[in-house]
Amino acid sequence: MRISETILAGFLFTLGCQSVAWAQEASGQSRGLLPPRPIPGIALPEPEDGAVGEPAPLAGGRAIAAPPSGPAAHTALPLAPFTSARDALKAWMRDSSAGDQVGAVRALEFAASRGHLAAQFKLGRVYASGDGVPVNDLKAFEYFSKIADENADQIPGTSDARIVASAFVALGGYFLDGIKGTYVKPNADRAFDMFHYAASYFGDPDGQYNLGRLYMNGTGAQRDPRQAARWMKLAxxxxxxxxxxxxxxxxxxxxxxxxxxxxxxxxxxxxxxxxxxxxxxxxxxxxxxxxxxxxxxxxxxxxxxxxxxxxxxxxxxxx
Structure with missing residues (x-):
């Protein structure tokens, strides 16, 4: 058995000649990554519902975001007159270093509005954690939903695919708990869909871990310790x-x-x-x-x- 000791810590994307690394939050901070309860407990079965690297269909289609009649999550910040997403990201780095959170978020909003995947993901993390802005889980959910809706067929193993996989994992956490006072209600079946897609199609270790937890607890799927062990082993x-x-x-x-x-x-x-x-x-x-x-x-x-x-x-x- 070959074991990797490297924990996937972040996503690396290129901006011109300059590289920018945004570290993915440790699993202990992510929604749904709680310390497991004590469990009873090597040939383990392969998952019966899809192999790693093969697309796993989502129940009810791929649409994730709220219906058009759902309430708006927020009022977007005015978009600064940047010339391009690259220009906005340079401003984000500059403003972040200077401690100007308002300017940094505005720059990210602009880049995200131009379809920049990493900017969309970073904004989701910013609003989920309250990093310099008020926590807004619904706004974070909508950024992650946009990423998942528009990029579910990214080729596994690429830097963009790792971002998309993490968006699916974040959505799984939101569907497990729901977002109080919003249209995002607890839905274990949808949480299973999100974790399973990240785990099976993208081979994402956070998705595999969370999927294993669902199988251990019988949440969103029939309890199956052998399947749980298989997914835990992969992660x-x-x-x-x-x-x-x-x-x-x-x-x-x-x-x-x-x-x-x-x-x-x-x-x-x-x-x-x-x-x-x-x-x-x-x-x-x-x-x-x-x-x-x-x-x-x-x-x-x-x-x-x-x-x-x-x-x-x-x-x-x-x-």
Whole structure:
């Protein structure tokens, strides 16, 4: 089994001769990425409803945004007289560095209105997090919806595809919880659609992790621990720390059709602990500490040897 230790941290897109990196938020901050509940728990079945890289149809078609009769989310800021989206993005970088949040958002609004995908995604993140602006989940939802509606057929593996996949994941979180006081109501079936499309067509680890959670909890789909383990494994192999922790826990405990394999379970927990953000993902540290304290000395030694072997292999692959 080949294991990647790199966690997808952001999206890189080119602006003329200048590169701009916008880091994707850690999974512990995303909606729907809550610490998993304790679960019971290696040959795992392939997902029955679509393979990674194949388009997964969305229930009811691909339209995601609200119907035209739905309430408007906001009044857009006046668009500054930029000459192009590239010019606006240069202004965004300048104003962001200078601490001018109003100017930075106005510049992003202009670039987004010209169809700039990364600007649309950044605005969704800005309004979802309240980064220099009041939190506006409905406005964020509508930006993510526009991205998903217009770009669902992006070729997987490209930088644009990673942006679109993250928009689908964000929409899945909104559909799980709904947005109070708006037309966006909790809808587990639609949440499943969003996570499944990101997970299966784009192979996105956040989508795979969230889809695994839905299968574990029986939310939006029939409860299926074996399917959950399969999706967790796919995300874990891409370096997704929460998925590594959950998959490791599944292998430690076994049951519900998932074979028990304590050494591999400890290995995945150790890899998860290594990549975890202790501030936002303290539950991973706690789970790792508890599992290693309860394990036999022989199992701990064997698991750590596997971790070291993966680390050596990873360093060799990067050369």
């Amino acid at each position: 874990a192999e891409k370096g997704h720390a929460p998925a590594r922790a959950v998959f490791g826990d599944l292998l430690l405990r076994g049951g519900d059709g998932v074979p028990r394999h304590p050494i591999l379970g400890l290995m995945w927990l150790a890899l998860a602990r290594e990549g975890a953000d202790e501030t936002r993902e303290g539950w991973i540290v706690e789970r790792y500490d508890a599992a290693f304290a309860a394990a036999s000395a022989a199992d701990r030694t064997a698991a750590l040897a596997l971790v070291e072997r993966q680390q050596v292999a990873g360093r060799g692959a990067r050369r």
